[in-house]
Amino acid sequence: MRGPLDSARALVSAARRLYPLDSPIAAQLGELDRRLEGPLRIALVGSVKAGKSTLLNGLLGERIAPTDARECTRIVTRYHYGATPSVRAVLADGTPALLPARRQEDRLELALHGLSPAEFERLDVSWPAPGVRGLTFVDTPGTISVTQEASDQTDRFLLPEEGAAGADAVIYLLRSLHESDVQFLRALHERTRHGNAAIGAIAVLSRADELGGGRLTAMVSINEAVERLRQHSALQGVCETIVPVAGLLGAGASTLRQADFSVFRNLAARDPEETRQLMVSVERFLATRDEDLPSERVRADLVDRFGMYGIRLALATVRGGIDDAEQLSRELLRRSGLEELRRVVDVHFVQRQSELKAHSIVLAVHRLLRAHPVQGSDEVVVMADEHMAGAHTFAETRLLGRIAARRLSLSPTLLSELERLVGGRGASPEDRLGVERDGASAEELVESAARHLGRWRELTRNPLLDDETYRAAKIAERSCESLVVTLMGREQRTAINFG
Numbered sequence: 137m138r139g140p141l142d143s144a145r146a147l148v149s150a151a152r153r154l155y156p157l158d159s160p161i162a163a164q165l166g167e168l169d170r171r172l173e174g175p176l177r178i179a180l181v182g183s184v185k186a187g188k189s190t191l192l193n194g195l196l197g198e199r200i201a202p203t204d205a206r207e208c209t210r211i212v213t214r215y216h217y218g219a220t221p222s223v224r225a226v227l228a229d230g231t232p233a234l235l236p237a238r239r240q241e242d243r244l245e246l247a248l249h250g251l252s253p254a255e256f257e258r259l260d261v262s263w264p265a266p267g268v269r270g271l272t273f274v275d276t277p278g279t280i281s282v283t284q285e286a287s288d289q290t291d292r293f294l295l296p297e298e299g300a301a302g303a304d305a306v307i308y309l310l311r312s313l314h315e316s317d318v319q320f321l322r323a324l325h326e327r328t329r330h331g332n333a334a335i336g337a338i339a340v341l342s343r344a345d346e347l348g349g350g351r352l353t354a355m356v357s358i359n360e361a362v363e364r365l366r367q368h369s370a371l372q373g374v375c376e377t378i379v380p381v382a383g384l385l386g387a388g389a390s391t392l393r394q395a396d397f398s399v400f401r402n403l404a405a406r407d408p409e410e411t412r413q414l415m416v417s418v419e420r421f422l423a424t425r426d427e428d429l430p431s432e433r434v435r436a437d438l439v440d441r442f443g444m445y446g447i448r449l450a451l452a453t454v455r456g457g458i459d460d461a462e463q464l465s466r467e468l469l470r471r472s473g474l475e476e477l478r479r480v481v482d483v484h485f486v487q488r489q490s491e492l493k494a495h496s497i498v499l500a501v502h503r504l505l506r507a508h509p510v511q512g513s514d515e516v517v518v519m520a521d522e523h524m525a526g527a528h529t530f531a532e533t534r535l536l537g538r539i540a541a542r543r544l545s546l547s548p549t550l551l552s553e554l555e556r557l558v559g560g561r562g563a564s565p566e567d568r569l570g571v572e573r574d575g576a577s578a579e580e581l582v583e584s585a586a587r588h589l590g591r592w593r594e595l596t597r598n599p600l601l602d603d604e605t606y607r608a609a610k611i612a613e614r615s616c617e618s619l620v621v622t623l624m625g626r627e628q629r630t631a632i633n634f635g
């Protein structure tokens with residue numbers, strides 16, 4: 137069966153045959169063709185200081201992206217995996233340049249050599265961080281930036297006049313829902329939508345610890361806030377789901393070392409009331425003079441890397457009985473929401489990367505042909521329309537968001553089955569049917585898929601279903617149909633191999 141990337145490749149080839157080899161359009165099509173072979177691009181987007189670069193460092197597992205007021209935060213920066221660190225720049229006039237990559241302790245220091253951020257189109261950082269393997273992450277300047285220039289950079293990168301969107305998927309960070317966030321998400325959706333498909337988009341309620349004032353009970357307020365956002369009509373249809381993340385804690389947890397654990401353990405062993413007083417504010421934590429406390433530099437580093445909420449949580453966790461760095465790191469990662477975000481990124485983006493990449497490229501080809509029509513281009517435009525109309529996976533990811541928002545009236549058992557069938561626990565046929573890899577024969581898998589298909593088809597005939605649940609059941613029916621087709625293909629191949 138032909139996959140979405142094959143179909144996109146065929147479309148680009150058909151388009152390339154229409155234009156002279158030395159034309160600018162042919163060059164753009166060549167660029168689109170190369171992008172199909174490259175990694176999936178995921179951009180972190182949101183207003184100024186939403187916590188994008190900090191969250192990116194958490195996802196990468198290293199402190200590479202500059203945070204806070206440094207001038208590099210105003211340049212679109214792509215992070216790729218590379219065996220040796222390097223930083224390449226593309227200047228605003230298109231000239232390439234190599235910048236020195238200096239590693240400072242555990243972070244990357246970027247120097248712009250006297251140029252202003254506005255003189256750069258983008259930076260490309262290669263770094264041997266395991267978190268970027270097979271993916272490109274893009275850090276972007278705030279969308280409602282203090283400088284209009286930086287904000288324009290993000291717009292130009294994500295939604296260029298010509299060519300493909302700079303990313304195939306977006307993690308949009310919000311601290312609370314502002315009109316500007318809704319407008320941005322809507323514009324992104326509208327301008328990348330075609331047929332069933334649009335750019336991948338998930339929202340993150342970021343700096344989540346601050347919602348609960350940094351208290352240990354913050355999770356209650358955070359869960360309520362997420363629930364409200366999930367039900368918010370303005371976000372419906374423009375992002376697939378929303379998750380809360382305390383990015384600073386996540387980034388701290390993913391870079392937590394044995395030395396940090398020892399400091400936390402010593403602090404946790406002190407008198408709890410004294411420590412509580414010490415932790416009342418950052419100022420008091422840093423300014424208190426006491427020989428038994430870690431040095432001021434060490435305390436400042438903890439605040440910088442974990443935040444006060446992270447330190448409080450680490451102390452409570454150590455007091456609760458955790459006694460090594462790895463366990464503490466794991467527990468903090470879980471509590472930060474970063475682990476859940478990684479799962480959601482995997483299900484919504486990584487496992488659907490072929491569809492997302494193909495969508496960006498097919499949409500760009502479609503626009504290019506419409507803007508520069510030549511003889512024969514109409515037929516290729518129709519091919520592109522057909523490609524985008526058939527993209528069922530986009531309906532599935534939107535449905536996952538509706539399941540998470542509890543908008544369907546189905547029993548918990550059926551909801552759980554639905555989530556699994558449409559790819560919420562993994563996109564492979566085995567994941568969807570809930571069987572172990574190699575745990576069932578091809579024939580048994582086909583039978584299981586057919587049984588599910590029968591059940592969901594029957595459900596769509598139930599006249600009592602509300603509209604939303606009916607649409608969900610139709611999507612499940614379609615997912616089961618394509619499972620049956622895929623598995624029958626596999627069964628035939630197995631029969632040929634062994635027959």
Ligand SMILES: Nc1nc2c(ncn2[C@@H]2O[C@H](COP(=O)(O)OP(=O)(O)OP(=O)(O)O)[C@@H](O)[C@H]2O)c(=O)[nH]1
Binds near residue numbers: 344
């Ligand atoms: N308490 C808390 N602070 C955070 C969190 N994430 C980021 N911050 C702080 O917020 C400030 C801005 O974080 P950045 O990661 O630079 O935000 P950004 O969105 O990349 O900012 P710009 O690129 O300048 O738009 C820094 O001081 C971070 O330490 C978080 O989860 N909790």
Ligand SMILES: [Mg+2]
Binds near residue numbers: 188202209
């Ligand atoms: Mg930033």
